[in-house]
Amino acid sequence: MESDSDSDGSHISATPPRNSKPPTLPPPPPPQPLPQALSSSHRSRTRAQTSFGAENPPKSLTKSPPKPTQDEPAPNFSPLSTLPFQIRRPFIQNRPTVPISLSIETLPAGYFSKSASFSKIHRPSLNFESTENDCGPPKSAGANSTDCVSQGNKPNSFKKHPNLIGTNAPLPPAKLRKCSASEGNFVKLNMNRSKRKFMNKKATRKTGYGSSGFKSYRRSKRKQKAQSDADQEDGLICEITEKKPKRAKGSELIEEAVLAAQNNASDENLVRLLNVMYGFDSFRDGQLEAIKMVLDGKSTMLVLPTGAGKSLCYQIPAMLLQGITLVVSPLVALMIDQLKQLPPELQGGLLSSSQTSQEAAETFRLVKEGAIKVLFISPERFLNAEFLSNFSSISISLLVVDEAHCISEWSHNFRPSFMRLRAPLLRARLNVQCFLAMTATATSTTLNAVMSALEISSANLIQKPHLRDNLQLSVSLSGNRMKDLLRLIKSSPFMEVQSIIIYCKFQEIGRAGRDGRLSYCHLFFDDTTYYKLRSLSHSEGVDEYAVSKFLCQVFTNGKHGKICSLIKESASREFDMKEEVMLTLLTQLELGEVQYLHLLPELNVTCSLNFYKTTPVLLADKDIVVSAILKKSETRQGQYVFDLPTVSNSIGFTTIDLLNHIQNLKLKGEITYEVNNPAYCYSIVKVPEDFCSLSAHLTRWLSEVERLKVQKLDAMFNAAVFAVNDCKKMQGCSDSQHTHCLQRKILDYFREDGQCDISNPMHKSSPFLRADIKVFLQSNSQAKFTPRAIARIMHGIPSPAYPSTTWSKTHFWGRYTQIDFQVVMEAAKAELMNFVGKNAL
Numbered sequence: 122m123e124s125d126s127d128s129d130g131s132h133i134s135a136t137p138p139r140n141s142k143p144p145t146l147p148p149p150p151p152p153q154p155l156p157q158a159l160s161s162s163h164r165s166r167t168r169a170q171t172s173f174g175a176e177n178p179p180k181s182l183t184k185s186p187p188k189p190t191q192d193e194p195a196p197n198f199s200p201l202s203t204l205p206f207q208i209r210r211p212f213i214q215n216r217p218t219v220p221i222s223l224s225i226e227t228l229p230a231g232y233f234s235k236s237a238s239f240s241k242i243h244r245p246s247l248n249f250e251s252t253e254n255d256c257g258p259p260k261s262a263g264a265n266s267t268d269c270v271s272q273g274n275k276p277n278s279f280k281k282h283p284n285l286i287g288t289n290a291p292l293p294p295a296k297l298r299k300c301s302a303s304e305g306n307f308v309k310l311n312m313n314r315s316k317r318k319f320m321n322k323k324a325t326r327k328t329g330y331g332s333s334g335f336k337s338y339r340r341s342k343r344k345q346k347a348q349s350d351a352d353q354e355d356g357l358i359c360e361i362t363e364k365k366p367k368r369a370k371g372s373e374l375i376e377e378a379v380l381a382a383q384n385n386a387s388d389e390n391l392v393r394l395l396n397v398m399y400g401f402d403s404f405r406d407g408q409l410e411a412i413k414m415v416l417d418g419k420s421t422m423l424v425l426p427t428g429a430g431k432s433l434c435y436q437i438p439a440m441l442l443q444g445i446t447l448v449v450s451p452l453v454a455l456m457i458d459q460l461k462q463l464p465p466e467l468q469g470g471l472l473s474s475s476q477t478s479q480e481a482a483e484t485f486r487l488v489k490e491g492a493i494k495v496l497f498i499s500p501e502r503f504l505n506a507e508f509l510s511n512f513s514s515i516s517i518s519l520l521v522v523d524e525a526h527c528i529s530e531w532s533h534n535f536r537p538s539f540m541r542l543r544a545p546l547l548r549a550r551l552n553v554q555c556f557l558a559m560t561a562t563a564t565s566t567t568l569n570a571v572m573s574a575l576e577i578s579s580a581n582l583i584q585k586p587h588l589r590d591n592l593q594l595s596v597s598l599s600g601n602r603m604k605d606l607l608r609l610i611k612s613s614p615f616m617e618v619q620s621i622i623i624y625c626k627f628q629e630i631g632r633a634g635r636d637g638r639l640s641y642c643h644l645f646f647d648d649t650t651y652y653k654l655r656s657l658s659h660s661e662g663v664d665e666y667a668v669s670k671f672l673c674q675v676f677t678n679g680k681h682g683k684i685c686s687l688i689k690e691s692a693s694r695e696f697d698m699k700e701e702v703m704l705t706l707l708t709q710l711e712l713g714e715v716q717y718l719h720l721l722p723e724l725n726v727t728c729s730l731n732f733y734k735t736t737p738v739l740l741a742d743k744d745i746v747v748s749a750i751l752k753k754s755e756t757r758q759g760q761y762v763f764d765l766p767t768v769s770n771s772i773g774f775t776t777i778d779l780l781n782h783i784q785n786l787k788l789k790g791e792i793t794y795e796v797n798n799p800a801y802c803y804s805i806v807k808v809p810e811d812f813c814s815l816s817a818h819l820t821r822w823l824s825e826v827e828r829l830k831v832q833k834l835d836a837m838f839n840a841a842v843f844a845v846n847d848c849k850k851m852q853g854c855s856d857s858q859h860t861h862c863l864q865r866k867i868l869d870y871f872r873e874d875g876q877c878d879i880s881n882p883m884h885k886s887s888p889f890l891r892a893d894i895k896v897f898l899q900s901n902s903q904a905k906f907t908p909r910a911i912a913r914i915m916h917g918i919p920s921p922a923y924p925s926t927t928w929s930k931t932h933f934w935g936r937y938t939q940i941d942f943q944v945v946m947e948a949a950k951a952e953l954m955n956f957v958g959k960n961a962l
């Protein structure tokens with residue numbers, strides 16, 4: 122067996138063999154849920170959502186798992202592992218055919234997860250032959266034609282959507298536009314083409330907003346017409362026709378509705394605007410309240426469930442307010458998704474790291490011209506001094522923080538760069554006066570943290586129930602997930618539904634039923650998956666030892682004002698810390714109670730340079746930068762290799778100025794160069810006086826974050842166990858259907874903020890643990906370990922310094938996933954002390 126034949130001699134184990142299974146477990150998958158969509162063949166418009174766990178059958182943590190019956194028919198599918206992510210059956214009922222891969226562009230809006238992984242999925246080109254089937258059942262089956270706007274449309278019947286990324290993305294015909302559920306599904310991730318798109322958008326610009334905005338719009342229309350006539354004479358009619366804005370039928374109505382709402386943001390005027398712009402008759406719960414609050418200039422916290430229509434709460438104010446609306450989003454995929462969902466009347470743009478500097482400059486130009494009303498940006502932008510200075514002359518009416526829970530370290534999805542979103546900072550740097558924070562899920566601690574960061578008064582909290590009543594929740598223990606899944610999708614109600622999304626790990630019933638229709642969500646759970654997820658919850662934890670080492674490095678040779686850098690990859694290995702954790706620590710050092718440093722944009726800091734025209738020495742005589750490079754670099758294979766911050770510091774340049782200078786030398790043909798080694802850059806503001814207490818403080822903080830993560834998982838596991846084992850099946854619960862009790866448990870969790878009594882099903886000890894750790898240490902005496910590193914190996918968690926490629930070969934890899942991580946750490950600590958003590962003798 123592979124695990125036993127490794128070279129570390131660790132086959133000598135105190136642990137009895139684990140059943141008949143090989144002892145090694147594959148390393149856990151990276152924490153990136155891969156959405157998979159199965160679309161079935163029924164005419165019903167309901168949706169279903171399932172989640173299932175690891176392939177291994179559960180052990181005995183939960184009571185009486187259902188055993189698969191012997192005579193269960195073997196599934197007549199080819200092995201699922203060989204299937205594409207999306208499997209589509211035709212709409213002919215009960216007649217499966219060979220699965221064909223489904224173009225993402227044809228999926229309904231609800232299919233798009235806010236996961237970056239979607240952006241990586243290869244999207245085959247639109248297959249118009251099969252589009253009709255993709256779009257759902259014929260109208261007679263109860264489907265409204267607007268449910269599937271692309272149905273029956275030939276490619277040349279599409280017009281371009283002004284807010285799409287890329288120029289080739291089609292938009293359904295205007296008369297069907299109001300069905301926004303589908304119109305947002307056409308995404309091109311060709312960022313390089315955005316320039317052309319924006320140039321088109323400039324030509325199609327309609328709103329400067331404010332009443333004068335509309336006058337200038339009409340003036341510009343007249344100009345455009347005149348220009349168009351002139352160009353026609355010049356024989357340019359084809360090109361102009363292509364770029365000419367196509368005013369939607371109702372645009373006059375929209376203009377009137379905007380003006381009316383600008384003059385008086387009454388309920389009636391806002392509903393009218395909603396109706397003419399989106400085609401909806403009424404606002405959903407919470408929307409009108411939020412819109413009015415924002416229009417009133419009040420910073421607002423909006424908590425609405427997924428799919429409840431939060432986007433509209435900034436889109437309508439963006440239409441009505443004079444200045445620009447900035448929307449901060451955590452993922453580029455999410456920004457693109459939101460950009461394409463803007464109504465055509467609302468001009469949008471985005472700034473992302475994947476754009477070239479020319480593209481970003483072009484976007485800024487449009488922003489300055491007022492041609493962009495909504496700009497999507499990532500939180501990392503706020504590190505960029507150039508970005509901030511670009512906004513000095515721009516009036517920002519509203520700053521929206523989407524997925525605002527990312528601001529709080531106590532949330533399920535904390536992002537260090539979101540910590541930068543603090544009202545005082547944003548007011549000082551961007552003169553933002555009004556904030557709208559939006560999230561679907563947040564415990565009260567998270568909400569408090571977000572509201573305090575953005576200085577949102579508790580009176581301005583709009584919060585609607587987290588759970589939607591169109592989701593029917595069921596849960597069952599899974600013995601064999603593939604078999605169980607096949608059995609489930611062949612049973613009622615799943616066999617009748619139109620589409621199924623399968624999530625393999627968590628975070629995802631919110632994706633279902635975003636259109637308000639009944640959706641079924643089923644959770645397959647088993648203790649093996651639970652153990653794996655629980656182990657993974659510890660993957661970002663750190664010890665005080667590592668934190669103090671990290672702090673020493675951060676402040677080594679640091680002098681006030683000097684630019685310093687930490688190369689991400691090597692530092693991550695050295696301190697055995699994930700890059701995100703290092704960034705969290707650095708951000709905390711900047712934004713915590715005392716400001717120790719000032720973070721700068723990330724940079725590739727190692728520069729390798731070749732001289733071409735003039736000899737280096739001659740050039741150095743004329744050029745202070747070259748002179749500094751010669752002093753600070755080492756030559757490797759004829760190249761001058763140096764650290765950018767080091768050279769910057771020596772001549773008092775910023776790294777950006779230095780890079781610009783080098784780039785100019787390149788343009789003159791003097792040099793070629795390349796940069797690598799992405800690094801966190803910062804300048805030191807203050808060196809800490811007491812490293813020990815600072816590292817203890819930071820470690821306590823990170824440990825609490827880790828503890829809450831684990832607690833959340835336990836709470837959800839307990840809810841599932843309760844439903845399966847203890848639910849008295851009253852108030853609507855029956856068989857595996859547990860909507861009522863699961864909803865109650867989930868709400869309890871959010872209300873009580875995870876402080877409710879959560880039992881921990883992990884084992885607290887094992888008679889073999891200490892002995893196994895001892896053997897492991899003896900057989901790996903050449904390596905250095907911390908208690909956490911050992912516990913991670915015993916839990917099968919890879920880390921930067923102990924990657925799975927090397928350490929999963931050990932016999933002990935993932936062997937103790939069922940024992941509480943802290944217990945394993947304690948045992949490791951004791952054994953390490955023994956080991957070190959003996960070796961010291």
Ligand SMILES: Nc1ncnc2c1ncn2[C@@H]1O[C@H](COP(=O)(O)OP(=O)(O)OP(=O)(O)O)[C@@H](O)[C@H]1O
Nearest residue numbers: 301302401403404405427428429430431432433561
């Ligand atoms: N008042 C309304 N009436 C009918 N449909 C609406 C209304 N407001 C929004 N919608 C529709 O609801 C759907 C979900 O809206 P949206 O994407 O804004 O939800 P969300 O709350 O931002 O969800 P998430 O948290 O997942 O981002 C969209 O198709 C949108 O057009």
